Amino acid sequence: MPITRWIRGAKLSFARLPIRGGAPSEPAYIYRDPWKGDAEQGARIVSGRFLFERQEYSFPSGRWDQGTWPEPAQEWLHSFCWLRDLRALGSDEARLTARALVSHWLSYPPTDLLVKNASVTGARLAAWIANHEFALASADRRIQQKFMERLLQEGRTIAAFLPLPAQGWKGLKALKGLLAVALAIPEQTGFMSRFLRYLPAEIERLILADGMVAERSPEAQFQAARELTEMSIMFRTAHSSVPPILETSLDKVCPVLRAMRHGDGALAVFNGSRELYSSVIDEVLAQGARQKLLAPSMSQGLFTRLALGKALLIMDNGPPAAEGFDKRAHAGTLSFEFSYQRHRLFVNCGSAEVGAWNKALRASPAHTVLVADGLSSSDFNAEGRVVRRPAHVMCEHQTDGTAHWLETSHDGYYPPLGLKWTRNLYLGGEGEDLRGQEIVEGERATPFALRFHIHPDVTVIRDDEDIILKVGGMVWRFRQKGGQINLENDIYVARGRVEKTQQIVVESIQYKISSEDNKLQESDEASSKDSLSENKEKKKFSQTVTWLLERIPE
Template sequence: MTGSRWLRGLRLSLARLPFGGPASEGPVHAFRDPWKGDPDQGARLIGGHFRFDRQDYPLPNGNWERGPWPEPVREWLHGFSWLRDLRTLGSDRARLTARGLVSDWLAHPPTDPLVRDACVTGSRLASWLSNHEFCLASADPRLQQRLMERMLVEGRTIAALLPLPPQGARGLMAFRGLLAAAMAMPEQTGFMSRFLRYLPGELERLVLADGTVVERSPEAQFLVARELAEMSVMFRTAHASVPPFIDRALDKVCPVLRAMRHGDGGLAVFNGANERHSAAVEDVLAQGSRQKLIAPAMPQGKFTRLALGKSLLLVDSGPPPPAGFDNMAHAGTLSFEFSHQRHRLFVNCGSAVVGAWRDAMRCSAAHTVLVADGLSSADFGPDGGMTRRPVTVSCDHQTDGSAHWLDLSHDGYHAPLGAKWTRRLYFGSDGEDLRGQEIIDGERNIDFTIRFHIHPDVKVTQDDEDIILQVGGTIWRFRQRDGAVRLENDVYLGRGKREVCQQIIITPRPLPDAAPPEGEAAPADEKTDAENAVKRTHQSVTWLLERIPE
């Protein structure tokens, strides 16, 4: 065991000892959770169960060690963020259910290691404090005392675990919980001092210079903005000045979050993101930023956002996030999404949190990309991180003001296939003309599939070689050259449920067999050194999406 790990373990053990005097009788400062919950989830909780990632689970009653549940389910359960769902429901029964579940957890504290995870602990602490007025302020004094004693231990636990190893966006939950402890018990001055000491470094590690969160995910961007906005609310509730580094981070993060929205107000679906409700995104932006700025470019985050007329093209034009921040990452390098007004046409398939669907959604085939030989451009290990990834990803953007040209490539297929994929995109005609060329250069001809996933709201029909897309009163035509096109059934998880939709598939046309002319024998198998040299192959397909005039 290294010295730092030993010291952290010692601090954690000491933090959980009952010393330092009695806890406060109640929180000195409490604040109201600024985010709306899900009343449907609240109703399920009253009924004794909850839904997570499209699956139902029973609520624990006196047995919080339930399992074997997937780790994300247990994180959510022990994090108590679901208290806002009961608060949004707002009934007396919801209040009593919330109070009863908090009391039950305090009476039967689980031994699950996740309970001592700094991020889960932070979520739990902040959720207790932000819903205190709703379900705990009028509780029995003995419950209040148990709550404050536990909050003191939880705050010390987080303080002992700082600084955190790389956690990505979820790491900010620990700091939010520590801030909650500092607000509830300001006499414990160490909570605030460690918050102010370690959060600036965490933000520097997490937020790139252009404001993109290092995980390169619209979902992570949303979560970071929400965590920081809630911290800002907490300081203002306590009539304290918001630390300048929080305001500066919000001023960087929020414009990028706006840039990652489609015209419907929801998030683009890259790297573990789903659409989310536009109102939820708007609430975070309203709390987190004073100016409605959209990031004009993301040179460090390496997303390309092109808006023409009423259309929007968003492209994942950079490499996957670095190791340690890649647990949300998908094998979707060079994928794109396209929308017109408030309607999405081409999308990625969404994401899942647990199980086989999570693995399926991370594959290249669940993205609007070229899939070579049935492989993904990246592989993932048991811990969720990438074990193989594109190393070299390039993007050259040219524009004349009225049209855009993108020349993109990655080498994610070099290791398994010796191949390089190049994608060239043209975007013009006021956003009503999108064209592409897909090129595979390699050592041999490779079987490939180009997938264009279509949003469930779009009506799709095939007219000979043309694919007709209809949505929002507009009609679009898709056609291609040098390949074979067909429609296939598809699935979309981007709206939190499983929706059947369709996808356009382009495959290479079969190559003719090379046979010797009639009457001639096949040449002897004798080759010079030059002939034995590896021959490079070049396969290409072009495609076009255009709006049909009304």
């Protein structure tokens, strides 16, 4: 509403006023950044460059808001989370570089839209305070005073933007920054009161009833768990009571994070996620989770996890995340990943924050799904938000303890093509027998392809009409019936680099008229030409493809 925007604008203008003499000379409380940095990145930063999404950029030499960095890289740069990378390097040169860059930013703060990005501001404040001992503790008084004045001003800026618009786990970064300022400048009691006031509402809209975060992304799950854990650490190291809502939120979020890991300990690759080193996740769970629990189900988050023997199958059985939480959502409804022991076999291709890969990896063909006529089951606008998604997604799970059955479907292809896709999966044989039935029903014949993306660690061999997969001393065979099978080149972008791999593609080769349509055709033969023409328009076409992945003796 106009009056609300006016009030918020007035608050922001007040918050950005220069502060002289109202800030203390040093933080009353600091805490040490609990997360490990990357010493290699630290070495790059010392040399004046940084790596983001496999691309090197230069640090600013003048104003921090006038570089040529893409928006995600600019947000990362202004967040100062890279201070931990300099700390990981640990040299005197790294310390002086950290101090010089903070001082430089204080001299050239941004004046563009980054001023209004509360999550970036919050990340920056927390990073400054968490690395204060390393970067600023021995700085001269002039820098210290300028730092404290900016700390107070930036805290007021975050407070002016509360309550925040929906932005997923990043909203927690803004509140974390506010908490950092509240602990560093405790005489400004308004910071803590606003933190405690707005935290419950932010958590309520972010965390679903089953503990899944609203973005429906394993990486967002990890990031939310890390932000909540860091807030808890801040209270504990300040010898303050941890708000109960933080502890209960972690008790919900951490079991889901555990459930979204494969046997190698890294994350499943859905909706903007990538493989993360298992040690990084272990670190968050060790500090944030009070019990080693695994989420029994994710019925609100709409993921299904099937574990049998040493096999694990994780499926995305929901539409992309709701509006406000969908900026990194993918068109991967009913995609799945399958692993055995510590080895991934079928995967999704990964994600990218910038460049052409961002759009390509969000599309359906980059997922282990059915792709109809080369289209995606969801569409995105220029801002990256979802503008079309499946209206109806169904998933039913049954098990008798020795096997699992999944019956799923979605209508994401109905608006553009008039199609419905049904995917039925069976997992049995102690996890060594995975079968699928793919049914396409539509108003007209439409070509489609089933894509099974193979992890780059797997060796792939064509054996007549079968595909042989070798990994970890195991041999698996893939076969299908009802389609045309091919092997195609593929890429995997979930481990911080572009890796070449392969994918199995099963293409449609024929369509058949359903039994109901056969009856309709018989009745048409006794009708007039006009009636026959009208009934033909109502015919439904369908095709079924079945496939099997089984482990075989070497």
